[in-house]
Structures are given as C-alpha cells and as structure tokens.
Amino acid sequence: MATQATEIYKRTVSGSIGAGIGSVFGSGKSYYILEHKTSSRYHKAGESQEIIVNQIELGRDPKCQVQYDESFTTVSRRHAAIARDGDNWKIISLSETNSTLVNAQRIEHERYLQNGDEIQLSSGGPRLGFILPQGRQANVGSIGLSRRLSLFHHQALRPYKQAITALSVFLLLVIAGAIWWGTENQKKQNKILEDLKKAEIAVIKAQEDLNTAHEKLDELTEENRKLIEENKEVDLQSYNQHVFAISLDELVWELPTGEKFTLSQKGIIGSGFLLNDGRFVTARHVLEPWFYYPYLSEAAHEYYRGVNYAAFNQGKVSARYTGISSAGDKISFTNEQIICNRANDKISKEPYKSDADAIVRTSTNDRDDWAFYQTSKTSGLKFNNERSEKLAQNVQLYILGFPGGAEDINNLRPLYSSCVTSLSGQENGLILSSNDNTASGSSGSPVFVRENGELIIIGLASGQNVLKGSKGIIIPISEVRR
DSSP states (O other): OOOOOOSOOOOOHIIIIIHHHHHHHOSOOBOEEEEEOSOOSSOOTTOEEEEOSSEEEEESSTTOSEEOOTTOTTSOTTOEEEEEETTEEEEEEOOSSSOEEETTEEOSSEEEOOTTOEEEESTTSOEEEEEOOOGGGGBGGGSOHHHHHHHHHHHTSGGGHHHHHHHHHHHHHHHHHHHHHHHHOHHHHHHHHHHHHHHHHHHHHHHHHHHHHHHHHHHHHHHHHHHHHHHHTOOOGGGGGGEEEEEEEEEEEEOTTSOEEEEOOOSOOEEEEEBTTSEEEEOHHHHOGGGGGGGSOHHHHHHHHHHHHHHHTTOEEEEEEEEEETTSOEEEEEGGGOBOOOTTOEEEEOOBTTBTTOEEEEOOOGGGOOEEEEOSOOOOBOBOHHHHHSOOTTOEEEEEEOOTTOOOTTSOOOEEEEEEESSSSOBTTBEEEESOOOOTTOTTOEEEEEETTEEEEEEEEOOSOTTTSSSOEEEEGGGOOO
C-alpha cells in the first residue's frame, strides 16, 4: 500500500495502557506479530513477538517496546513507530537522521503495512517481518491469558514506568496534604478521607495486578525451562537408519544438436527419508535443480539452464541418484522414476544460444518443492497427514538430516536441529517456523513432532528455500502425493 499521510503521530496512554487493558480483558481485538530477522542483545533472529497494544516504538531508547542495544549505531533512540489506524496498521518514521524502509523502499513519513512486509531500521540495519495472523488466530483471544498479561507488562507499562513511579509519589503527597487540609476543615474531612480510601484501594489493586503479572511471567519462564529439559531427552538414534544423504552420481544431458554433456558432483546434495509406506521423500529442488536455475548461483545457473533447455526442446536428460544412510543402507533411482507435481510450473520462452524460441520451464510454487521415489521397502518412518495440517502455534519440531556440501559419504553422521511453529495451521499451504537452527543445505530433511511418546513426521524441510532466500519453510507431508 502506498505512503499516505494522516494525523501527526504522538505516543498516548490510551494507545498503550488503554489498548493493553482492552487486549488483556477482551478477546475480539486484532494483533500482529513481529518476526526478528536480526539478532540483538534483546531478541534472537527467528524470534516472534506478538504486539497487542495500539502503538509501539522501535529504537535504542529503553522506553521503546522493541529495543536495540547500543551496537546498532544506525538505529536512532526513537527510530520508528507502528500504530493502529482504524482496521489497519501503519509504520511512522520518527528519526530525522536515519531512514526507515519497507520492502527495501525508504518511506518519507509513514506507510500502511501489509501481511508479509519486511521492515528495516536504516539501510543495512536490523530487519523485522510483519505478520498478520489469519482465521481463528487473528484475535488476541487466541493468546492465553497469562501470555497476554506478560505482553501487557512489557508493551503497555514499559514506556510509562517512570511516570507510574512519579504518580505513586504524587499520590503520597496528595494523601499527606489531604490529611493536613482535613484538620483545617472538619466539614470536608470525611469526604476527603473517603476519596483517599478509594485511591489507596486502587493503588493496592494495581500493585496486586502487577504482582500477578510477574508471577504469571515466572510460571511461563519455568514452563519454558521444562520444555528445554524435555527436548534434551529426545533421542533420534533409532530414526537414523531411515534418513539418507543423497548424492548425484551422474547427470547427462543431450541438446537437440547432438551435443552431450556430463556432470558428476561429489558430496551430498541434500537429504531424504523413507516412510513406512515405501516412499523415499526429499525436496524437489534437490533432485531437479534445473527447474530452479533462475534462483541458483551464477556458476550453477548456466549449466542447469542448459539442462532445462535440453529437457523441453527435443533433447534428453538422464540423472542417477543414490541415497545412503548412516547405517549403510542404499537406495538408487533415476530422474525418470521420481514423482512430483509439475502442473504449476511456469512455461515461457527464453533464447538459448542460437535458438530464439527456446522453451524453459521453472517452478514458482513453494508448495511443489517435494518429490518421492516409490520403493518396494516395507519399513520406514511413521507420518501423519492430518496433524501436518492442524499444528498449533509454538509447537516444538525436530529435524534430522545431512547439510549439503559434505564430501565424506563414508562417514555419515546426521545433524540434529530444531525449530517451533510460528503460526497455527498453515500459511498458503506451508508450515512456517521460527527459532530455526538448521544448517544451510538441509533441504529434504524430515521434520518430526512428538506424539504419544514417539516422533512422527509432519513435513520436510525446504531448507534454504530457493525462492524466498530464507529458512523456516516446511512442506507439509500431506502435500506429498501422486
């Protein structure tokens, strides 16, 4: 949405404390999520932060609800604000010296935000993703009460911490002055004492509410500690035999002119896994990178472009792969034996060498980044299609795979990593995750969830997603079908 000037922004108590109280005790208000893409002293990359108040500020000032440490020299003390405007949210640039960008475009004063926008505080500065929860998760009622209290404490009260302290001192002075005045004017004393009693009760109630919020926060911290301890107990050794490192044994392509080329690539190109129905599953771009050549490195771009040309212009393409587990099991297959969804591929013309009308075919749908080879094996990993479509928010996920690039396929040791779901359900048919510590190149790795004491597959890692250039993309296992 284009930049649009409205009323001048100013921080208000109603937009912070008032809106925060409304979010704690109401369930129909909308909210949004900021996903941190840059690590700082206060937030790790991949961490999600739900915002339940109507206005927040971002910067290095301690009063800012989204605070950055002093190492971010291009972030101003009060750099930018995000505020509600009717049913919309807008970002306002507050800094006179440092820029604020949305989707790499500098904003002059303010701009309305849309789901999926990327915010950046100065060119080269920290980046955040703006996410609007959808469906049942769109309202604050989907967030637990204890979590709302914690968010209220950090977002609504934080900018006014000094003011609240000053107000407490002021109330004490008022009480002392009122008592003195009462001795001077007996007729008004009873009324004043009654008002003071009400003020005292209100202060005590406010203190009790703050104490309750702190207790809830401590409980959440303890719950998180227990979850970490539980995660340490996860043993994936028994699953290793069904997780495979994939190597490209040979790729041969022949142009319509008769020219033939051969590529033998050493090392691991990705991971795959065997399901208990005999399907050997991996990411499609691991096996057919020529469908993704526009997004690859410059070196890979040129020869995979030639493979794409050969495949769709009366040439030939033949590839052989081998999957090897750490237990020594092997699965061999060819590109002609794999099953995937090519129905959504984009077909266009792109000149290649002397052929001005060359046809190219590229994958543009993230949900199609899967492929499988049907083996005759009868043992493998359990999976749950239905669970992959109905995951709640902040569910712990486990990943086991072999990062691409390793060359020693005779000494394979799968890498264990983890992440959590960043939203409930799916977003455009995908499972989105945060706090993702998977190594680059882990495409095709199985993604598990704990269920009744065992691990069940709910998806596969698209890894360093070639279309989006970021981690956190998981293909639901329910998408992997004929």
